[in-house]
C-alpha cells in the first residue's frame with residue numbers, strides 16, 4: 001500500500017477501476033478506445049443521421065482481434081471474458097450499433113457455430129468470420145414471437161437427405177449485410193439451428209427503415225421461402241431451444257459491459273459541457289443541482305462497472321448462471337438509460353443535437369433495453385431463480 005493515500009480522484013475514473021484491470025486488459029481498452037476515437041467517432045453522427053453502417057468496419061474490427069475475441073481456436077482471439085467485456089465497453093462508448101455488430105458476429109453467430117457446429121462448419125466459417133471477411137447474423141426473433149421464442153413459426157422439415165425451411169425472422173441485426181445467417185427453426189424433433197448462406201435460393205432479406213434507435217446499425221427481416229439445405233448445413237449439436245438461449249448468455253454478457261461504455265460517454269459529455277457552459281454568471285458545473293446529478297451518475301456508473309468486472313472475473317473462474325447474466329443485463333441497461341436521460345437534460349437544447357453523443361446513446365439504449373431480453377424478461381428470470389416460481393406464463 002502506498003504510504004500516502006491519494007487526496008484527489010480522476011473525474012473520468014473516480015473509483016480508480018482501471019487499477020483492477022491487468023496490463024493486457026488495459027492495453028486492449030486503450031487500443032479499442034483509440035480506434036473508436038480516431039476511426040469511428042468522427043463519422044458516427046453522419047452515419048446515424050443517414051442510417052448507415054459501414055461494412056468496411058468488419059475487417060477493421062477483425063484486424064483488431066475483436067470478433068470472436070473470447071472464443072478458442074479457429075482463428076479466434078482466445079481472450080478472457082473480462083478482456084471481451086472491456087472491448088465491448090469501449091466499442092459501446094462509441095455507439096451501441098458498433099458493439100451490436102461485434103456482439104452479433106462474435107457472441108451470437110460465431111458462438112453458435114463454435115458451440116453447436118461440426119468441425120467442418122467451424123473450420124469453414126470461423127476463421128473468416130474472426131477476420132471480418134464473412135459477416136454473420138442470428139435469426140431467432142419473429143414478428144409474432146420475441147420474448148417467447150419457443151412460439152416461433154419458422155419450420156424446417158426433412159425432404160430426403162435435405163431440409164426445407166419456411167418462415168421469416170424479424171429485427172435481425174446485420175441481416176441484410178450478412179454472408180451467413182444462423183437461423184433457428186421448429187422441426188418435428190424440436191428447435192434446430194441452420195447455417196443459411198447468402199444467395200441460397202428462396203432466402204431473401206429486407207432492410208428495416210424508419211428506426212429511431214440503433215440507426216448506425218443494419219436491422220433486417222429474413223425471409224425463408226422453401227429454402228433447401230443439405231444436412232451438413234444443420235448445427236448438429238443443437239437439439240432444443242437451449243441451443244439459441246445459450247448463445248444469448250454470451251451476447252447479454254457483452255451488453256452488460258457495453259452499457260457501461262455508453263453511460264460513461266454520456267457522463268463525460270455532461271461533465272465536459274457543464275464545465276464550460278456558463279449561465280447566471282458561472283459554469284453550470286458550479287451549481288449544486290448539477291453536481292448532484294454528476295455525483296449520482298459517477299456513482300451509478302462505477303457500481304455498474306464493478307458489477308461487470310465481478311461477473312467477468314466470475315465467468316473466467318467458474319462460469320455464470322443465466323440468472324447472474326440477467327442481473328447484469330437488467331441493472332446496467334437500466335442504469336445506462338437513466339444516465340443518458342439525465343445527461344440529455346444537462347446539455348439543454350444541445351442535448352437533442354447529434355453534434356453531441358448523448359441523444360444518440362439515449363435513443364440507442366432504448367433498443368439495448370429491449371433486445372437480448374427485455375427488462376421485464378430479465379426481472380422474471382431473476383425472480384424464477386430466487387423463488388423457484390415461474391411467472392412468464
Ligand code: TGC
Nearest residue numbers: 100103140147149150173240241242245246322371372373
Ligand atoms: P424454458 O422452457 O425456460 O427453457 C427452454 C430450454 O432452454 C434452457 N434455457 C437456457 N439455456 C441456456 N441459457 C439460458 N439463458 C437459458 N434459458 C433457458 C432451459 O434450461 C431449457 O433447456 P432444456 O434442456 O430443458 O430444453 O424456455 P422459455 O421459452 O419458457 O424461456 C424462458 C425465457 C423467457 C427466459 C426465454 O425465452 C428468453 O430468454 N426470452 C427472451 C428472448 C430473447 O432474449 N431474444 C433475444 C433474441 S437475439 C437478440 O436480441 C440480438 S440483439 C443483439 C445485438 O444487436 O446486440
Ligand code: FAD
Nearest residue numbers: 138139140141146147171172173214367371372374376392
Ligand atoms: P414482446 O415480446 O412483444 O414484448 C413487448 C412488451 O411486453 C415488452 O415490454 C416485454 O417486456 C413485455 N412482456 C413480454 N412477455 C412478458 C411477460 N411474460 N410478462 C410481462 N411482460 C412481458 N432478435 C434476433 O433474433 N436477432 C437479432 O439480431 C436481433 N436484433 C435486434 C436489433 C434491434 C435494434 C431490436 C430492437 C431488436 C432486435 N432483436 C433481434 C429482437 C429482440 O430480441 C426482441 O425485440 C426482444 O426479444 C423483444 O421481443 P418483442 O420486440 O417481440 O417484444
